[in-house]
Amino acid sequence: MRFGVNYTPRVGWFHHWLDFSASDVARDFDAIASLGVDHVRVFPMWPVVQPNRTLIRRAPLDDLERMLELAAERGLDVSVDALQGHLSSFDFVPAWLTSWHRRGMFTDPAVVASTADYVRAVASACAGHPNLLAVTVGNEVNQFTGTVHPEPYPATQADVTAWLDAMIGAARAGAPDALALHACYDATWYDDTQPFTPAHAATAGDLTAVHSWVFNGTAQRHGPDAFETVAHARYLVEISRAFHVDPDREVWMQEVGAPRNVLPEGSVVPFLERTVAELAGAPRLFGITWWCSHDVSRSLADFPELEYDLGLIDEHGRVKPAGLALRDAVAEARARRPALLETASPELILDLDAVGGRAALAPGGEFWKRYMQTARTAGHPRVVLADS
């Protein structure tokens, strides 16, 4: 089981790509390595690398390569996301896709081809580095479509299938030896209007990424210390695995964090410990990558309040109690994992149509309740699709 953190640069947040400092990154990676992790997930910014549709700048790709080297020097592997895209409430979209140039991000042929060029260029820049772990198409790319976004780029499920084929293909073409995958926020699992579907998540690329955020209604509904709240990450792993076609396919808990808007400070460490403990018994779990390494500096404006305090390390570089707790929780999970994997799991049948679609999977939904009831009393069930 891999254990890592999502790297949020301490100085300048992701705007550091505009003022890349190898010494800042080195210092941040020193702090991250001290947590005992084996990898970082990193996030180039799309409009910085590709400001014009046919201009892919070399300088930030060189900086990305330097980042991989600095990670390697500290024993860290690197997972790279390409299309950012969406980060902590901000949407970074190149000018050639907005306003007068607004076109189908997922559907316009020229846009899709050029976006694939970008993904391939990012992957290719990293491909020569032995510590490259994975290339993700982008962070929660499904944020840009569906009915929730204020300015969505429309896409059908078929559009998404074609788009993912192009993007996963580009990632593989650029970095043939790395894992290729895509990442979605949980509307994929919980919202029937979302054209990125469970089937996309469970079949595109080399493994399934899930992102667990209990501010999605879970913690509000059940409270910060409830079983449902600390089991949410594991639940996502189990429902995503149900949609796998390949029984050997793995799931990556690529983002999970402790949002203070729903977790009082006293609940943060227990939430971490219990979330990791619940995950520890999940079969085919590739790894856990915590969000995030560093707090967002209070000198930066306009983040939702909860985004400032998600770090394992504070904005001054000090490891927070959560950082130490996570290090210990992961060590314990690793030790307990072999025994947990030998425990028999109950089985739970999921008939998605019969249960009312994806809304039944969402916090408080009919299937959600059934799962949590089973998990609480008999251990986390293995979810099996009714028609499989």
Add this chain to the structure above:
Amino acid sequence: MRFGVNYTPRVGWFHHWLDFSASDVARDFDAIASLGVDHVRVFPMWPVVQPNRTLIRRAPLDDLERMLELAAERGLDVSVDALQGHLSSFDFVPAWLTSWHRRGMFTDPAVVASTADYVRAVASACAGHPNLLAVTVGNEVNQFTGTVHPEPYPATQADVTAWLDAMIGAARAGAPDALALHACYDATWYDDTQPFTPAHAATAGDLTAVHSWVFNGTAQRHGPDAFETVAHARYLVEISRAFHVDPDREVWMQEVGAPRNVLPEGSVVPFLERTVAELAGAPRLFGITWWCSHDVSRSLADFPELEYDLGLIDEHGRVKPAGLALRDAVAEARARRPALLETASPELILDLDAVGGRAALAPGGEFWKRYMQTARTAGHPRVVLADS
């Protein structure tokens, strides 16, 4: 009368701010200086300098200062625009003003205060340079409001008054010895739904900037070689002057260019020569700044076709016939200007309400026809508001 060009960097277009090369800028300025101009108008990119609302990066301001030095070494003064913002069909807006963070660009108090911080920072960076000529709030800032924009930021006329007060104030606070002004596209003059009004153009800041683009219907209506087409720039100078309260206030033809979508190649040089000749007799004309220095490289995608060929210098650095023609036309205009200014002008009364509002000023409108008829037969009239 000042004569300059709008500087469109030959390599990377305005994306050069991400990869600033002093040697590239020096080479571009050498070519521009060879045209006999006395100034350049330059355009930092807002999201590059201020990627977070409370983060104003130093590096691009240092680059801007280097640009002023390189201009000074070639005898060029510099006019700097702050809020880009809108450039050649692309809108560059920071992520903190779009999507989930979309707020009133002209109305949200925090946004306005932070935008003023940016304008002041740009002005302040330039203030110590003796060749700083002017600070413009931004290029055609009224592009972002009114009814034409696909995603407008709403503003009332009163909002614009307050916003301009803040921005002109910020420019003056940053660079007390430079001219401070704002710039609009011609909807200000021609479109009654546009909250940036003639009165704003004619009273805010130290002089009035006008931008003349005959693809606005003028050349389509009258043809590439018609009097109306070559007189359009002068017309804008005269109608803007009508709204002046201060009789000594000057008008700056800050952008005028020869768009090939409405001008066949054979009409370009005559258009240049005649446009400058018509402008030459305009009283209180501060200067003419041609759009633009360099063609946009064909390696960059998605520009409207007309935007690629507006340069006086081609994408390989060769001065085009239009560049040589403009140099000669300006020399001739300077020589003829004293005599032209002594010629008596007919007077034309403009009662904007009676004539039907700003639409009457637009190409083909009632007042437009009256003006052009007078200008063609008796010389460019002095326009006087009915109630003044």
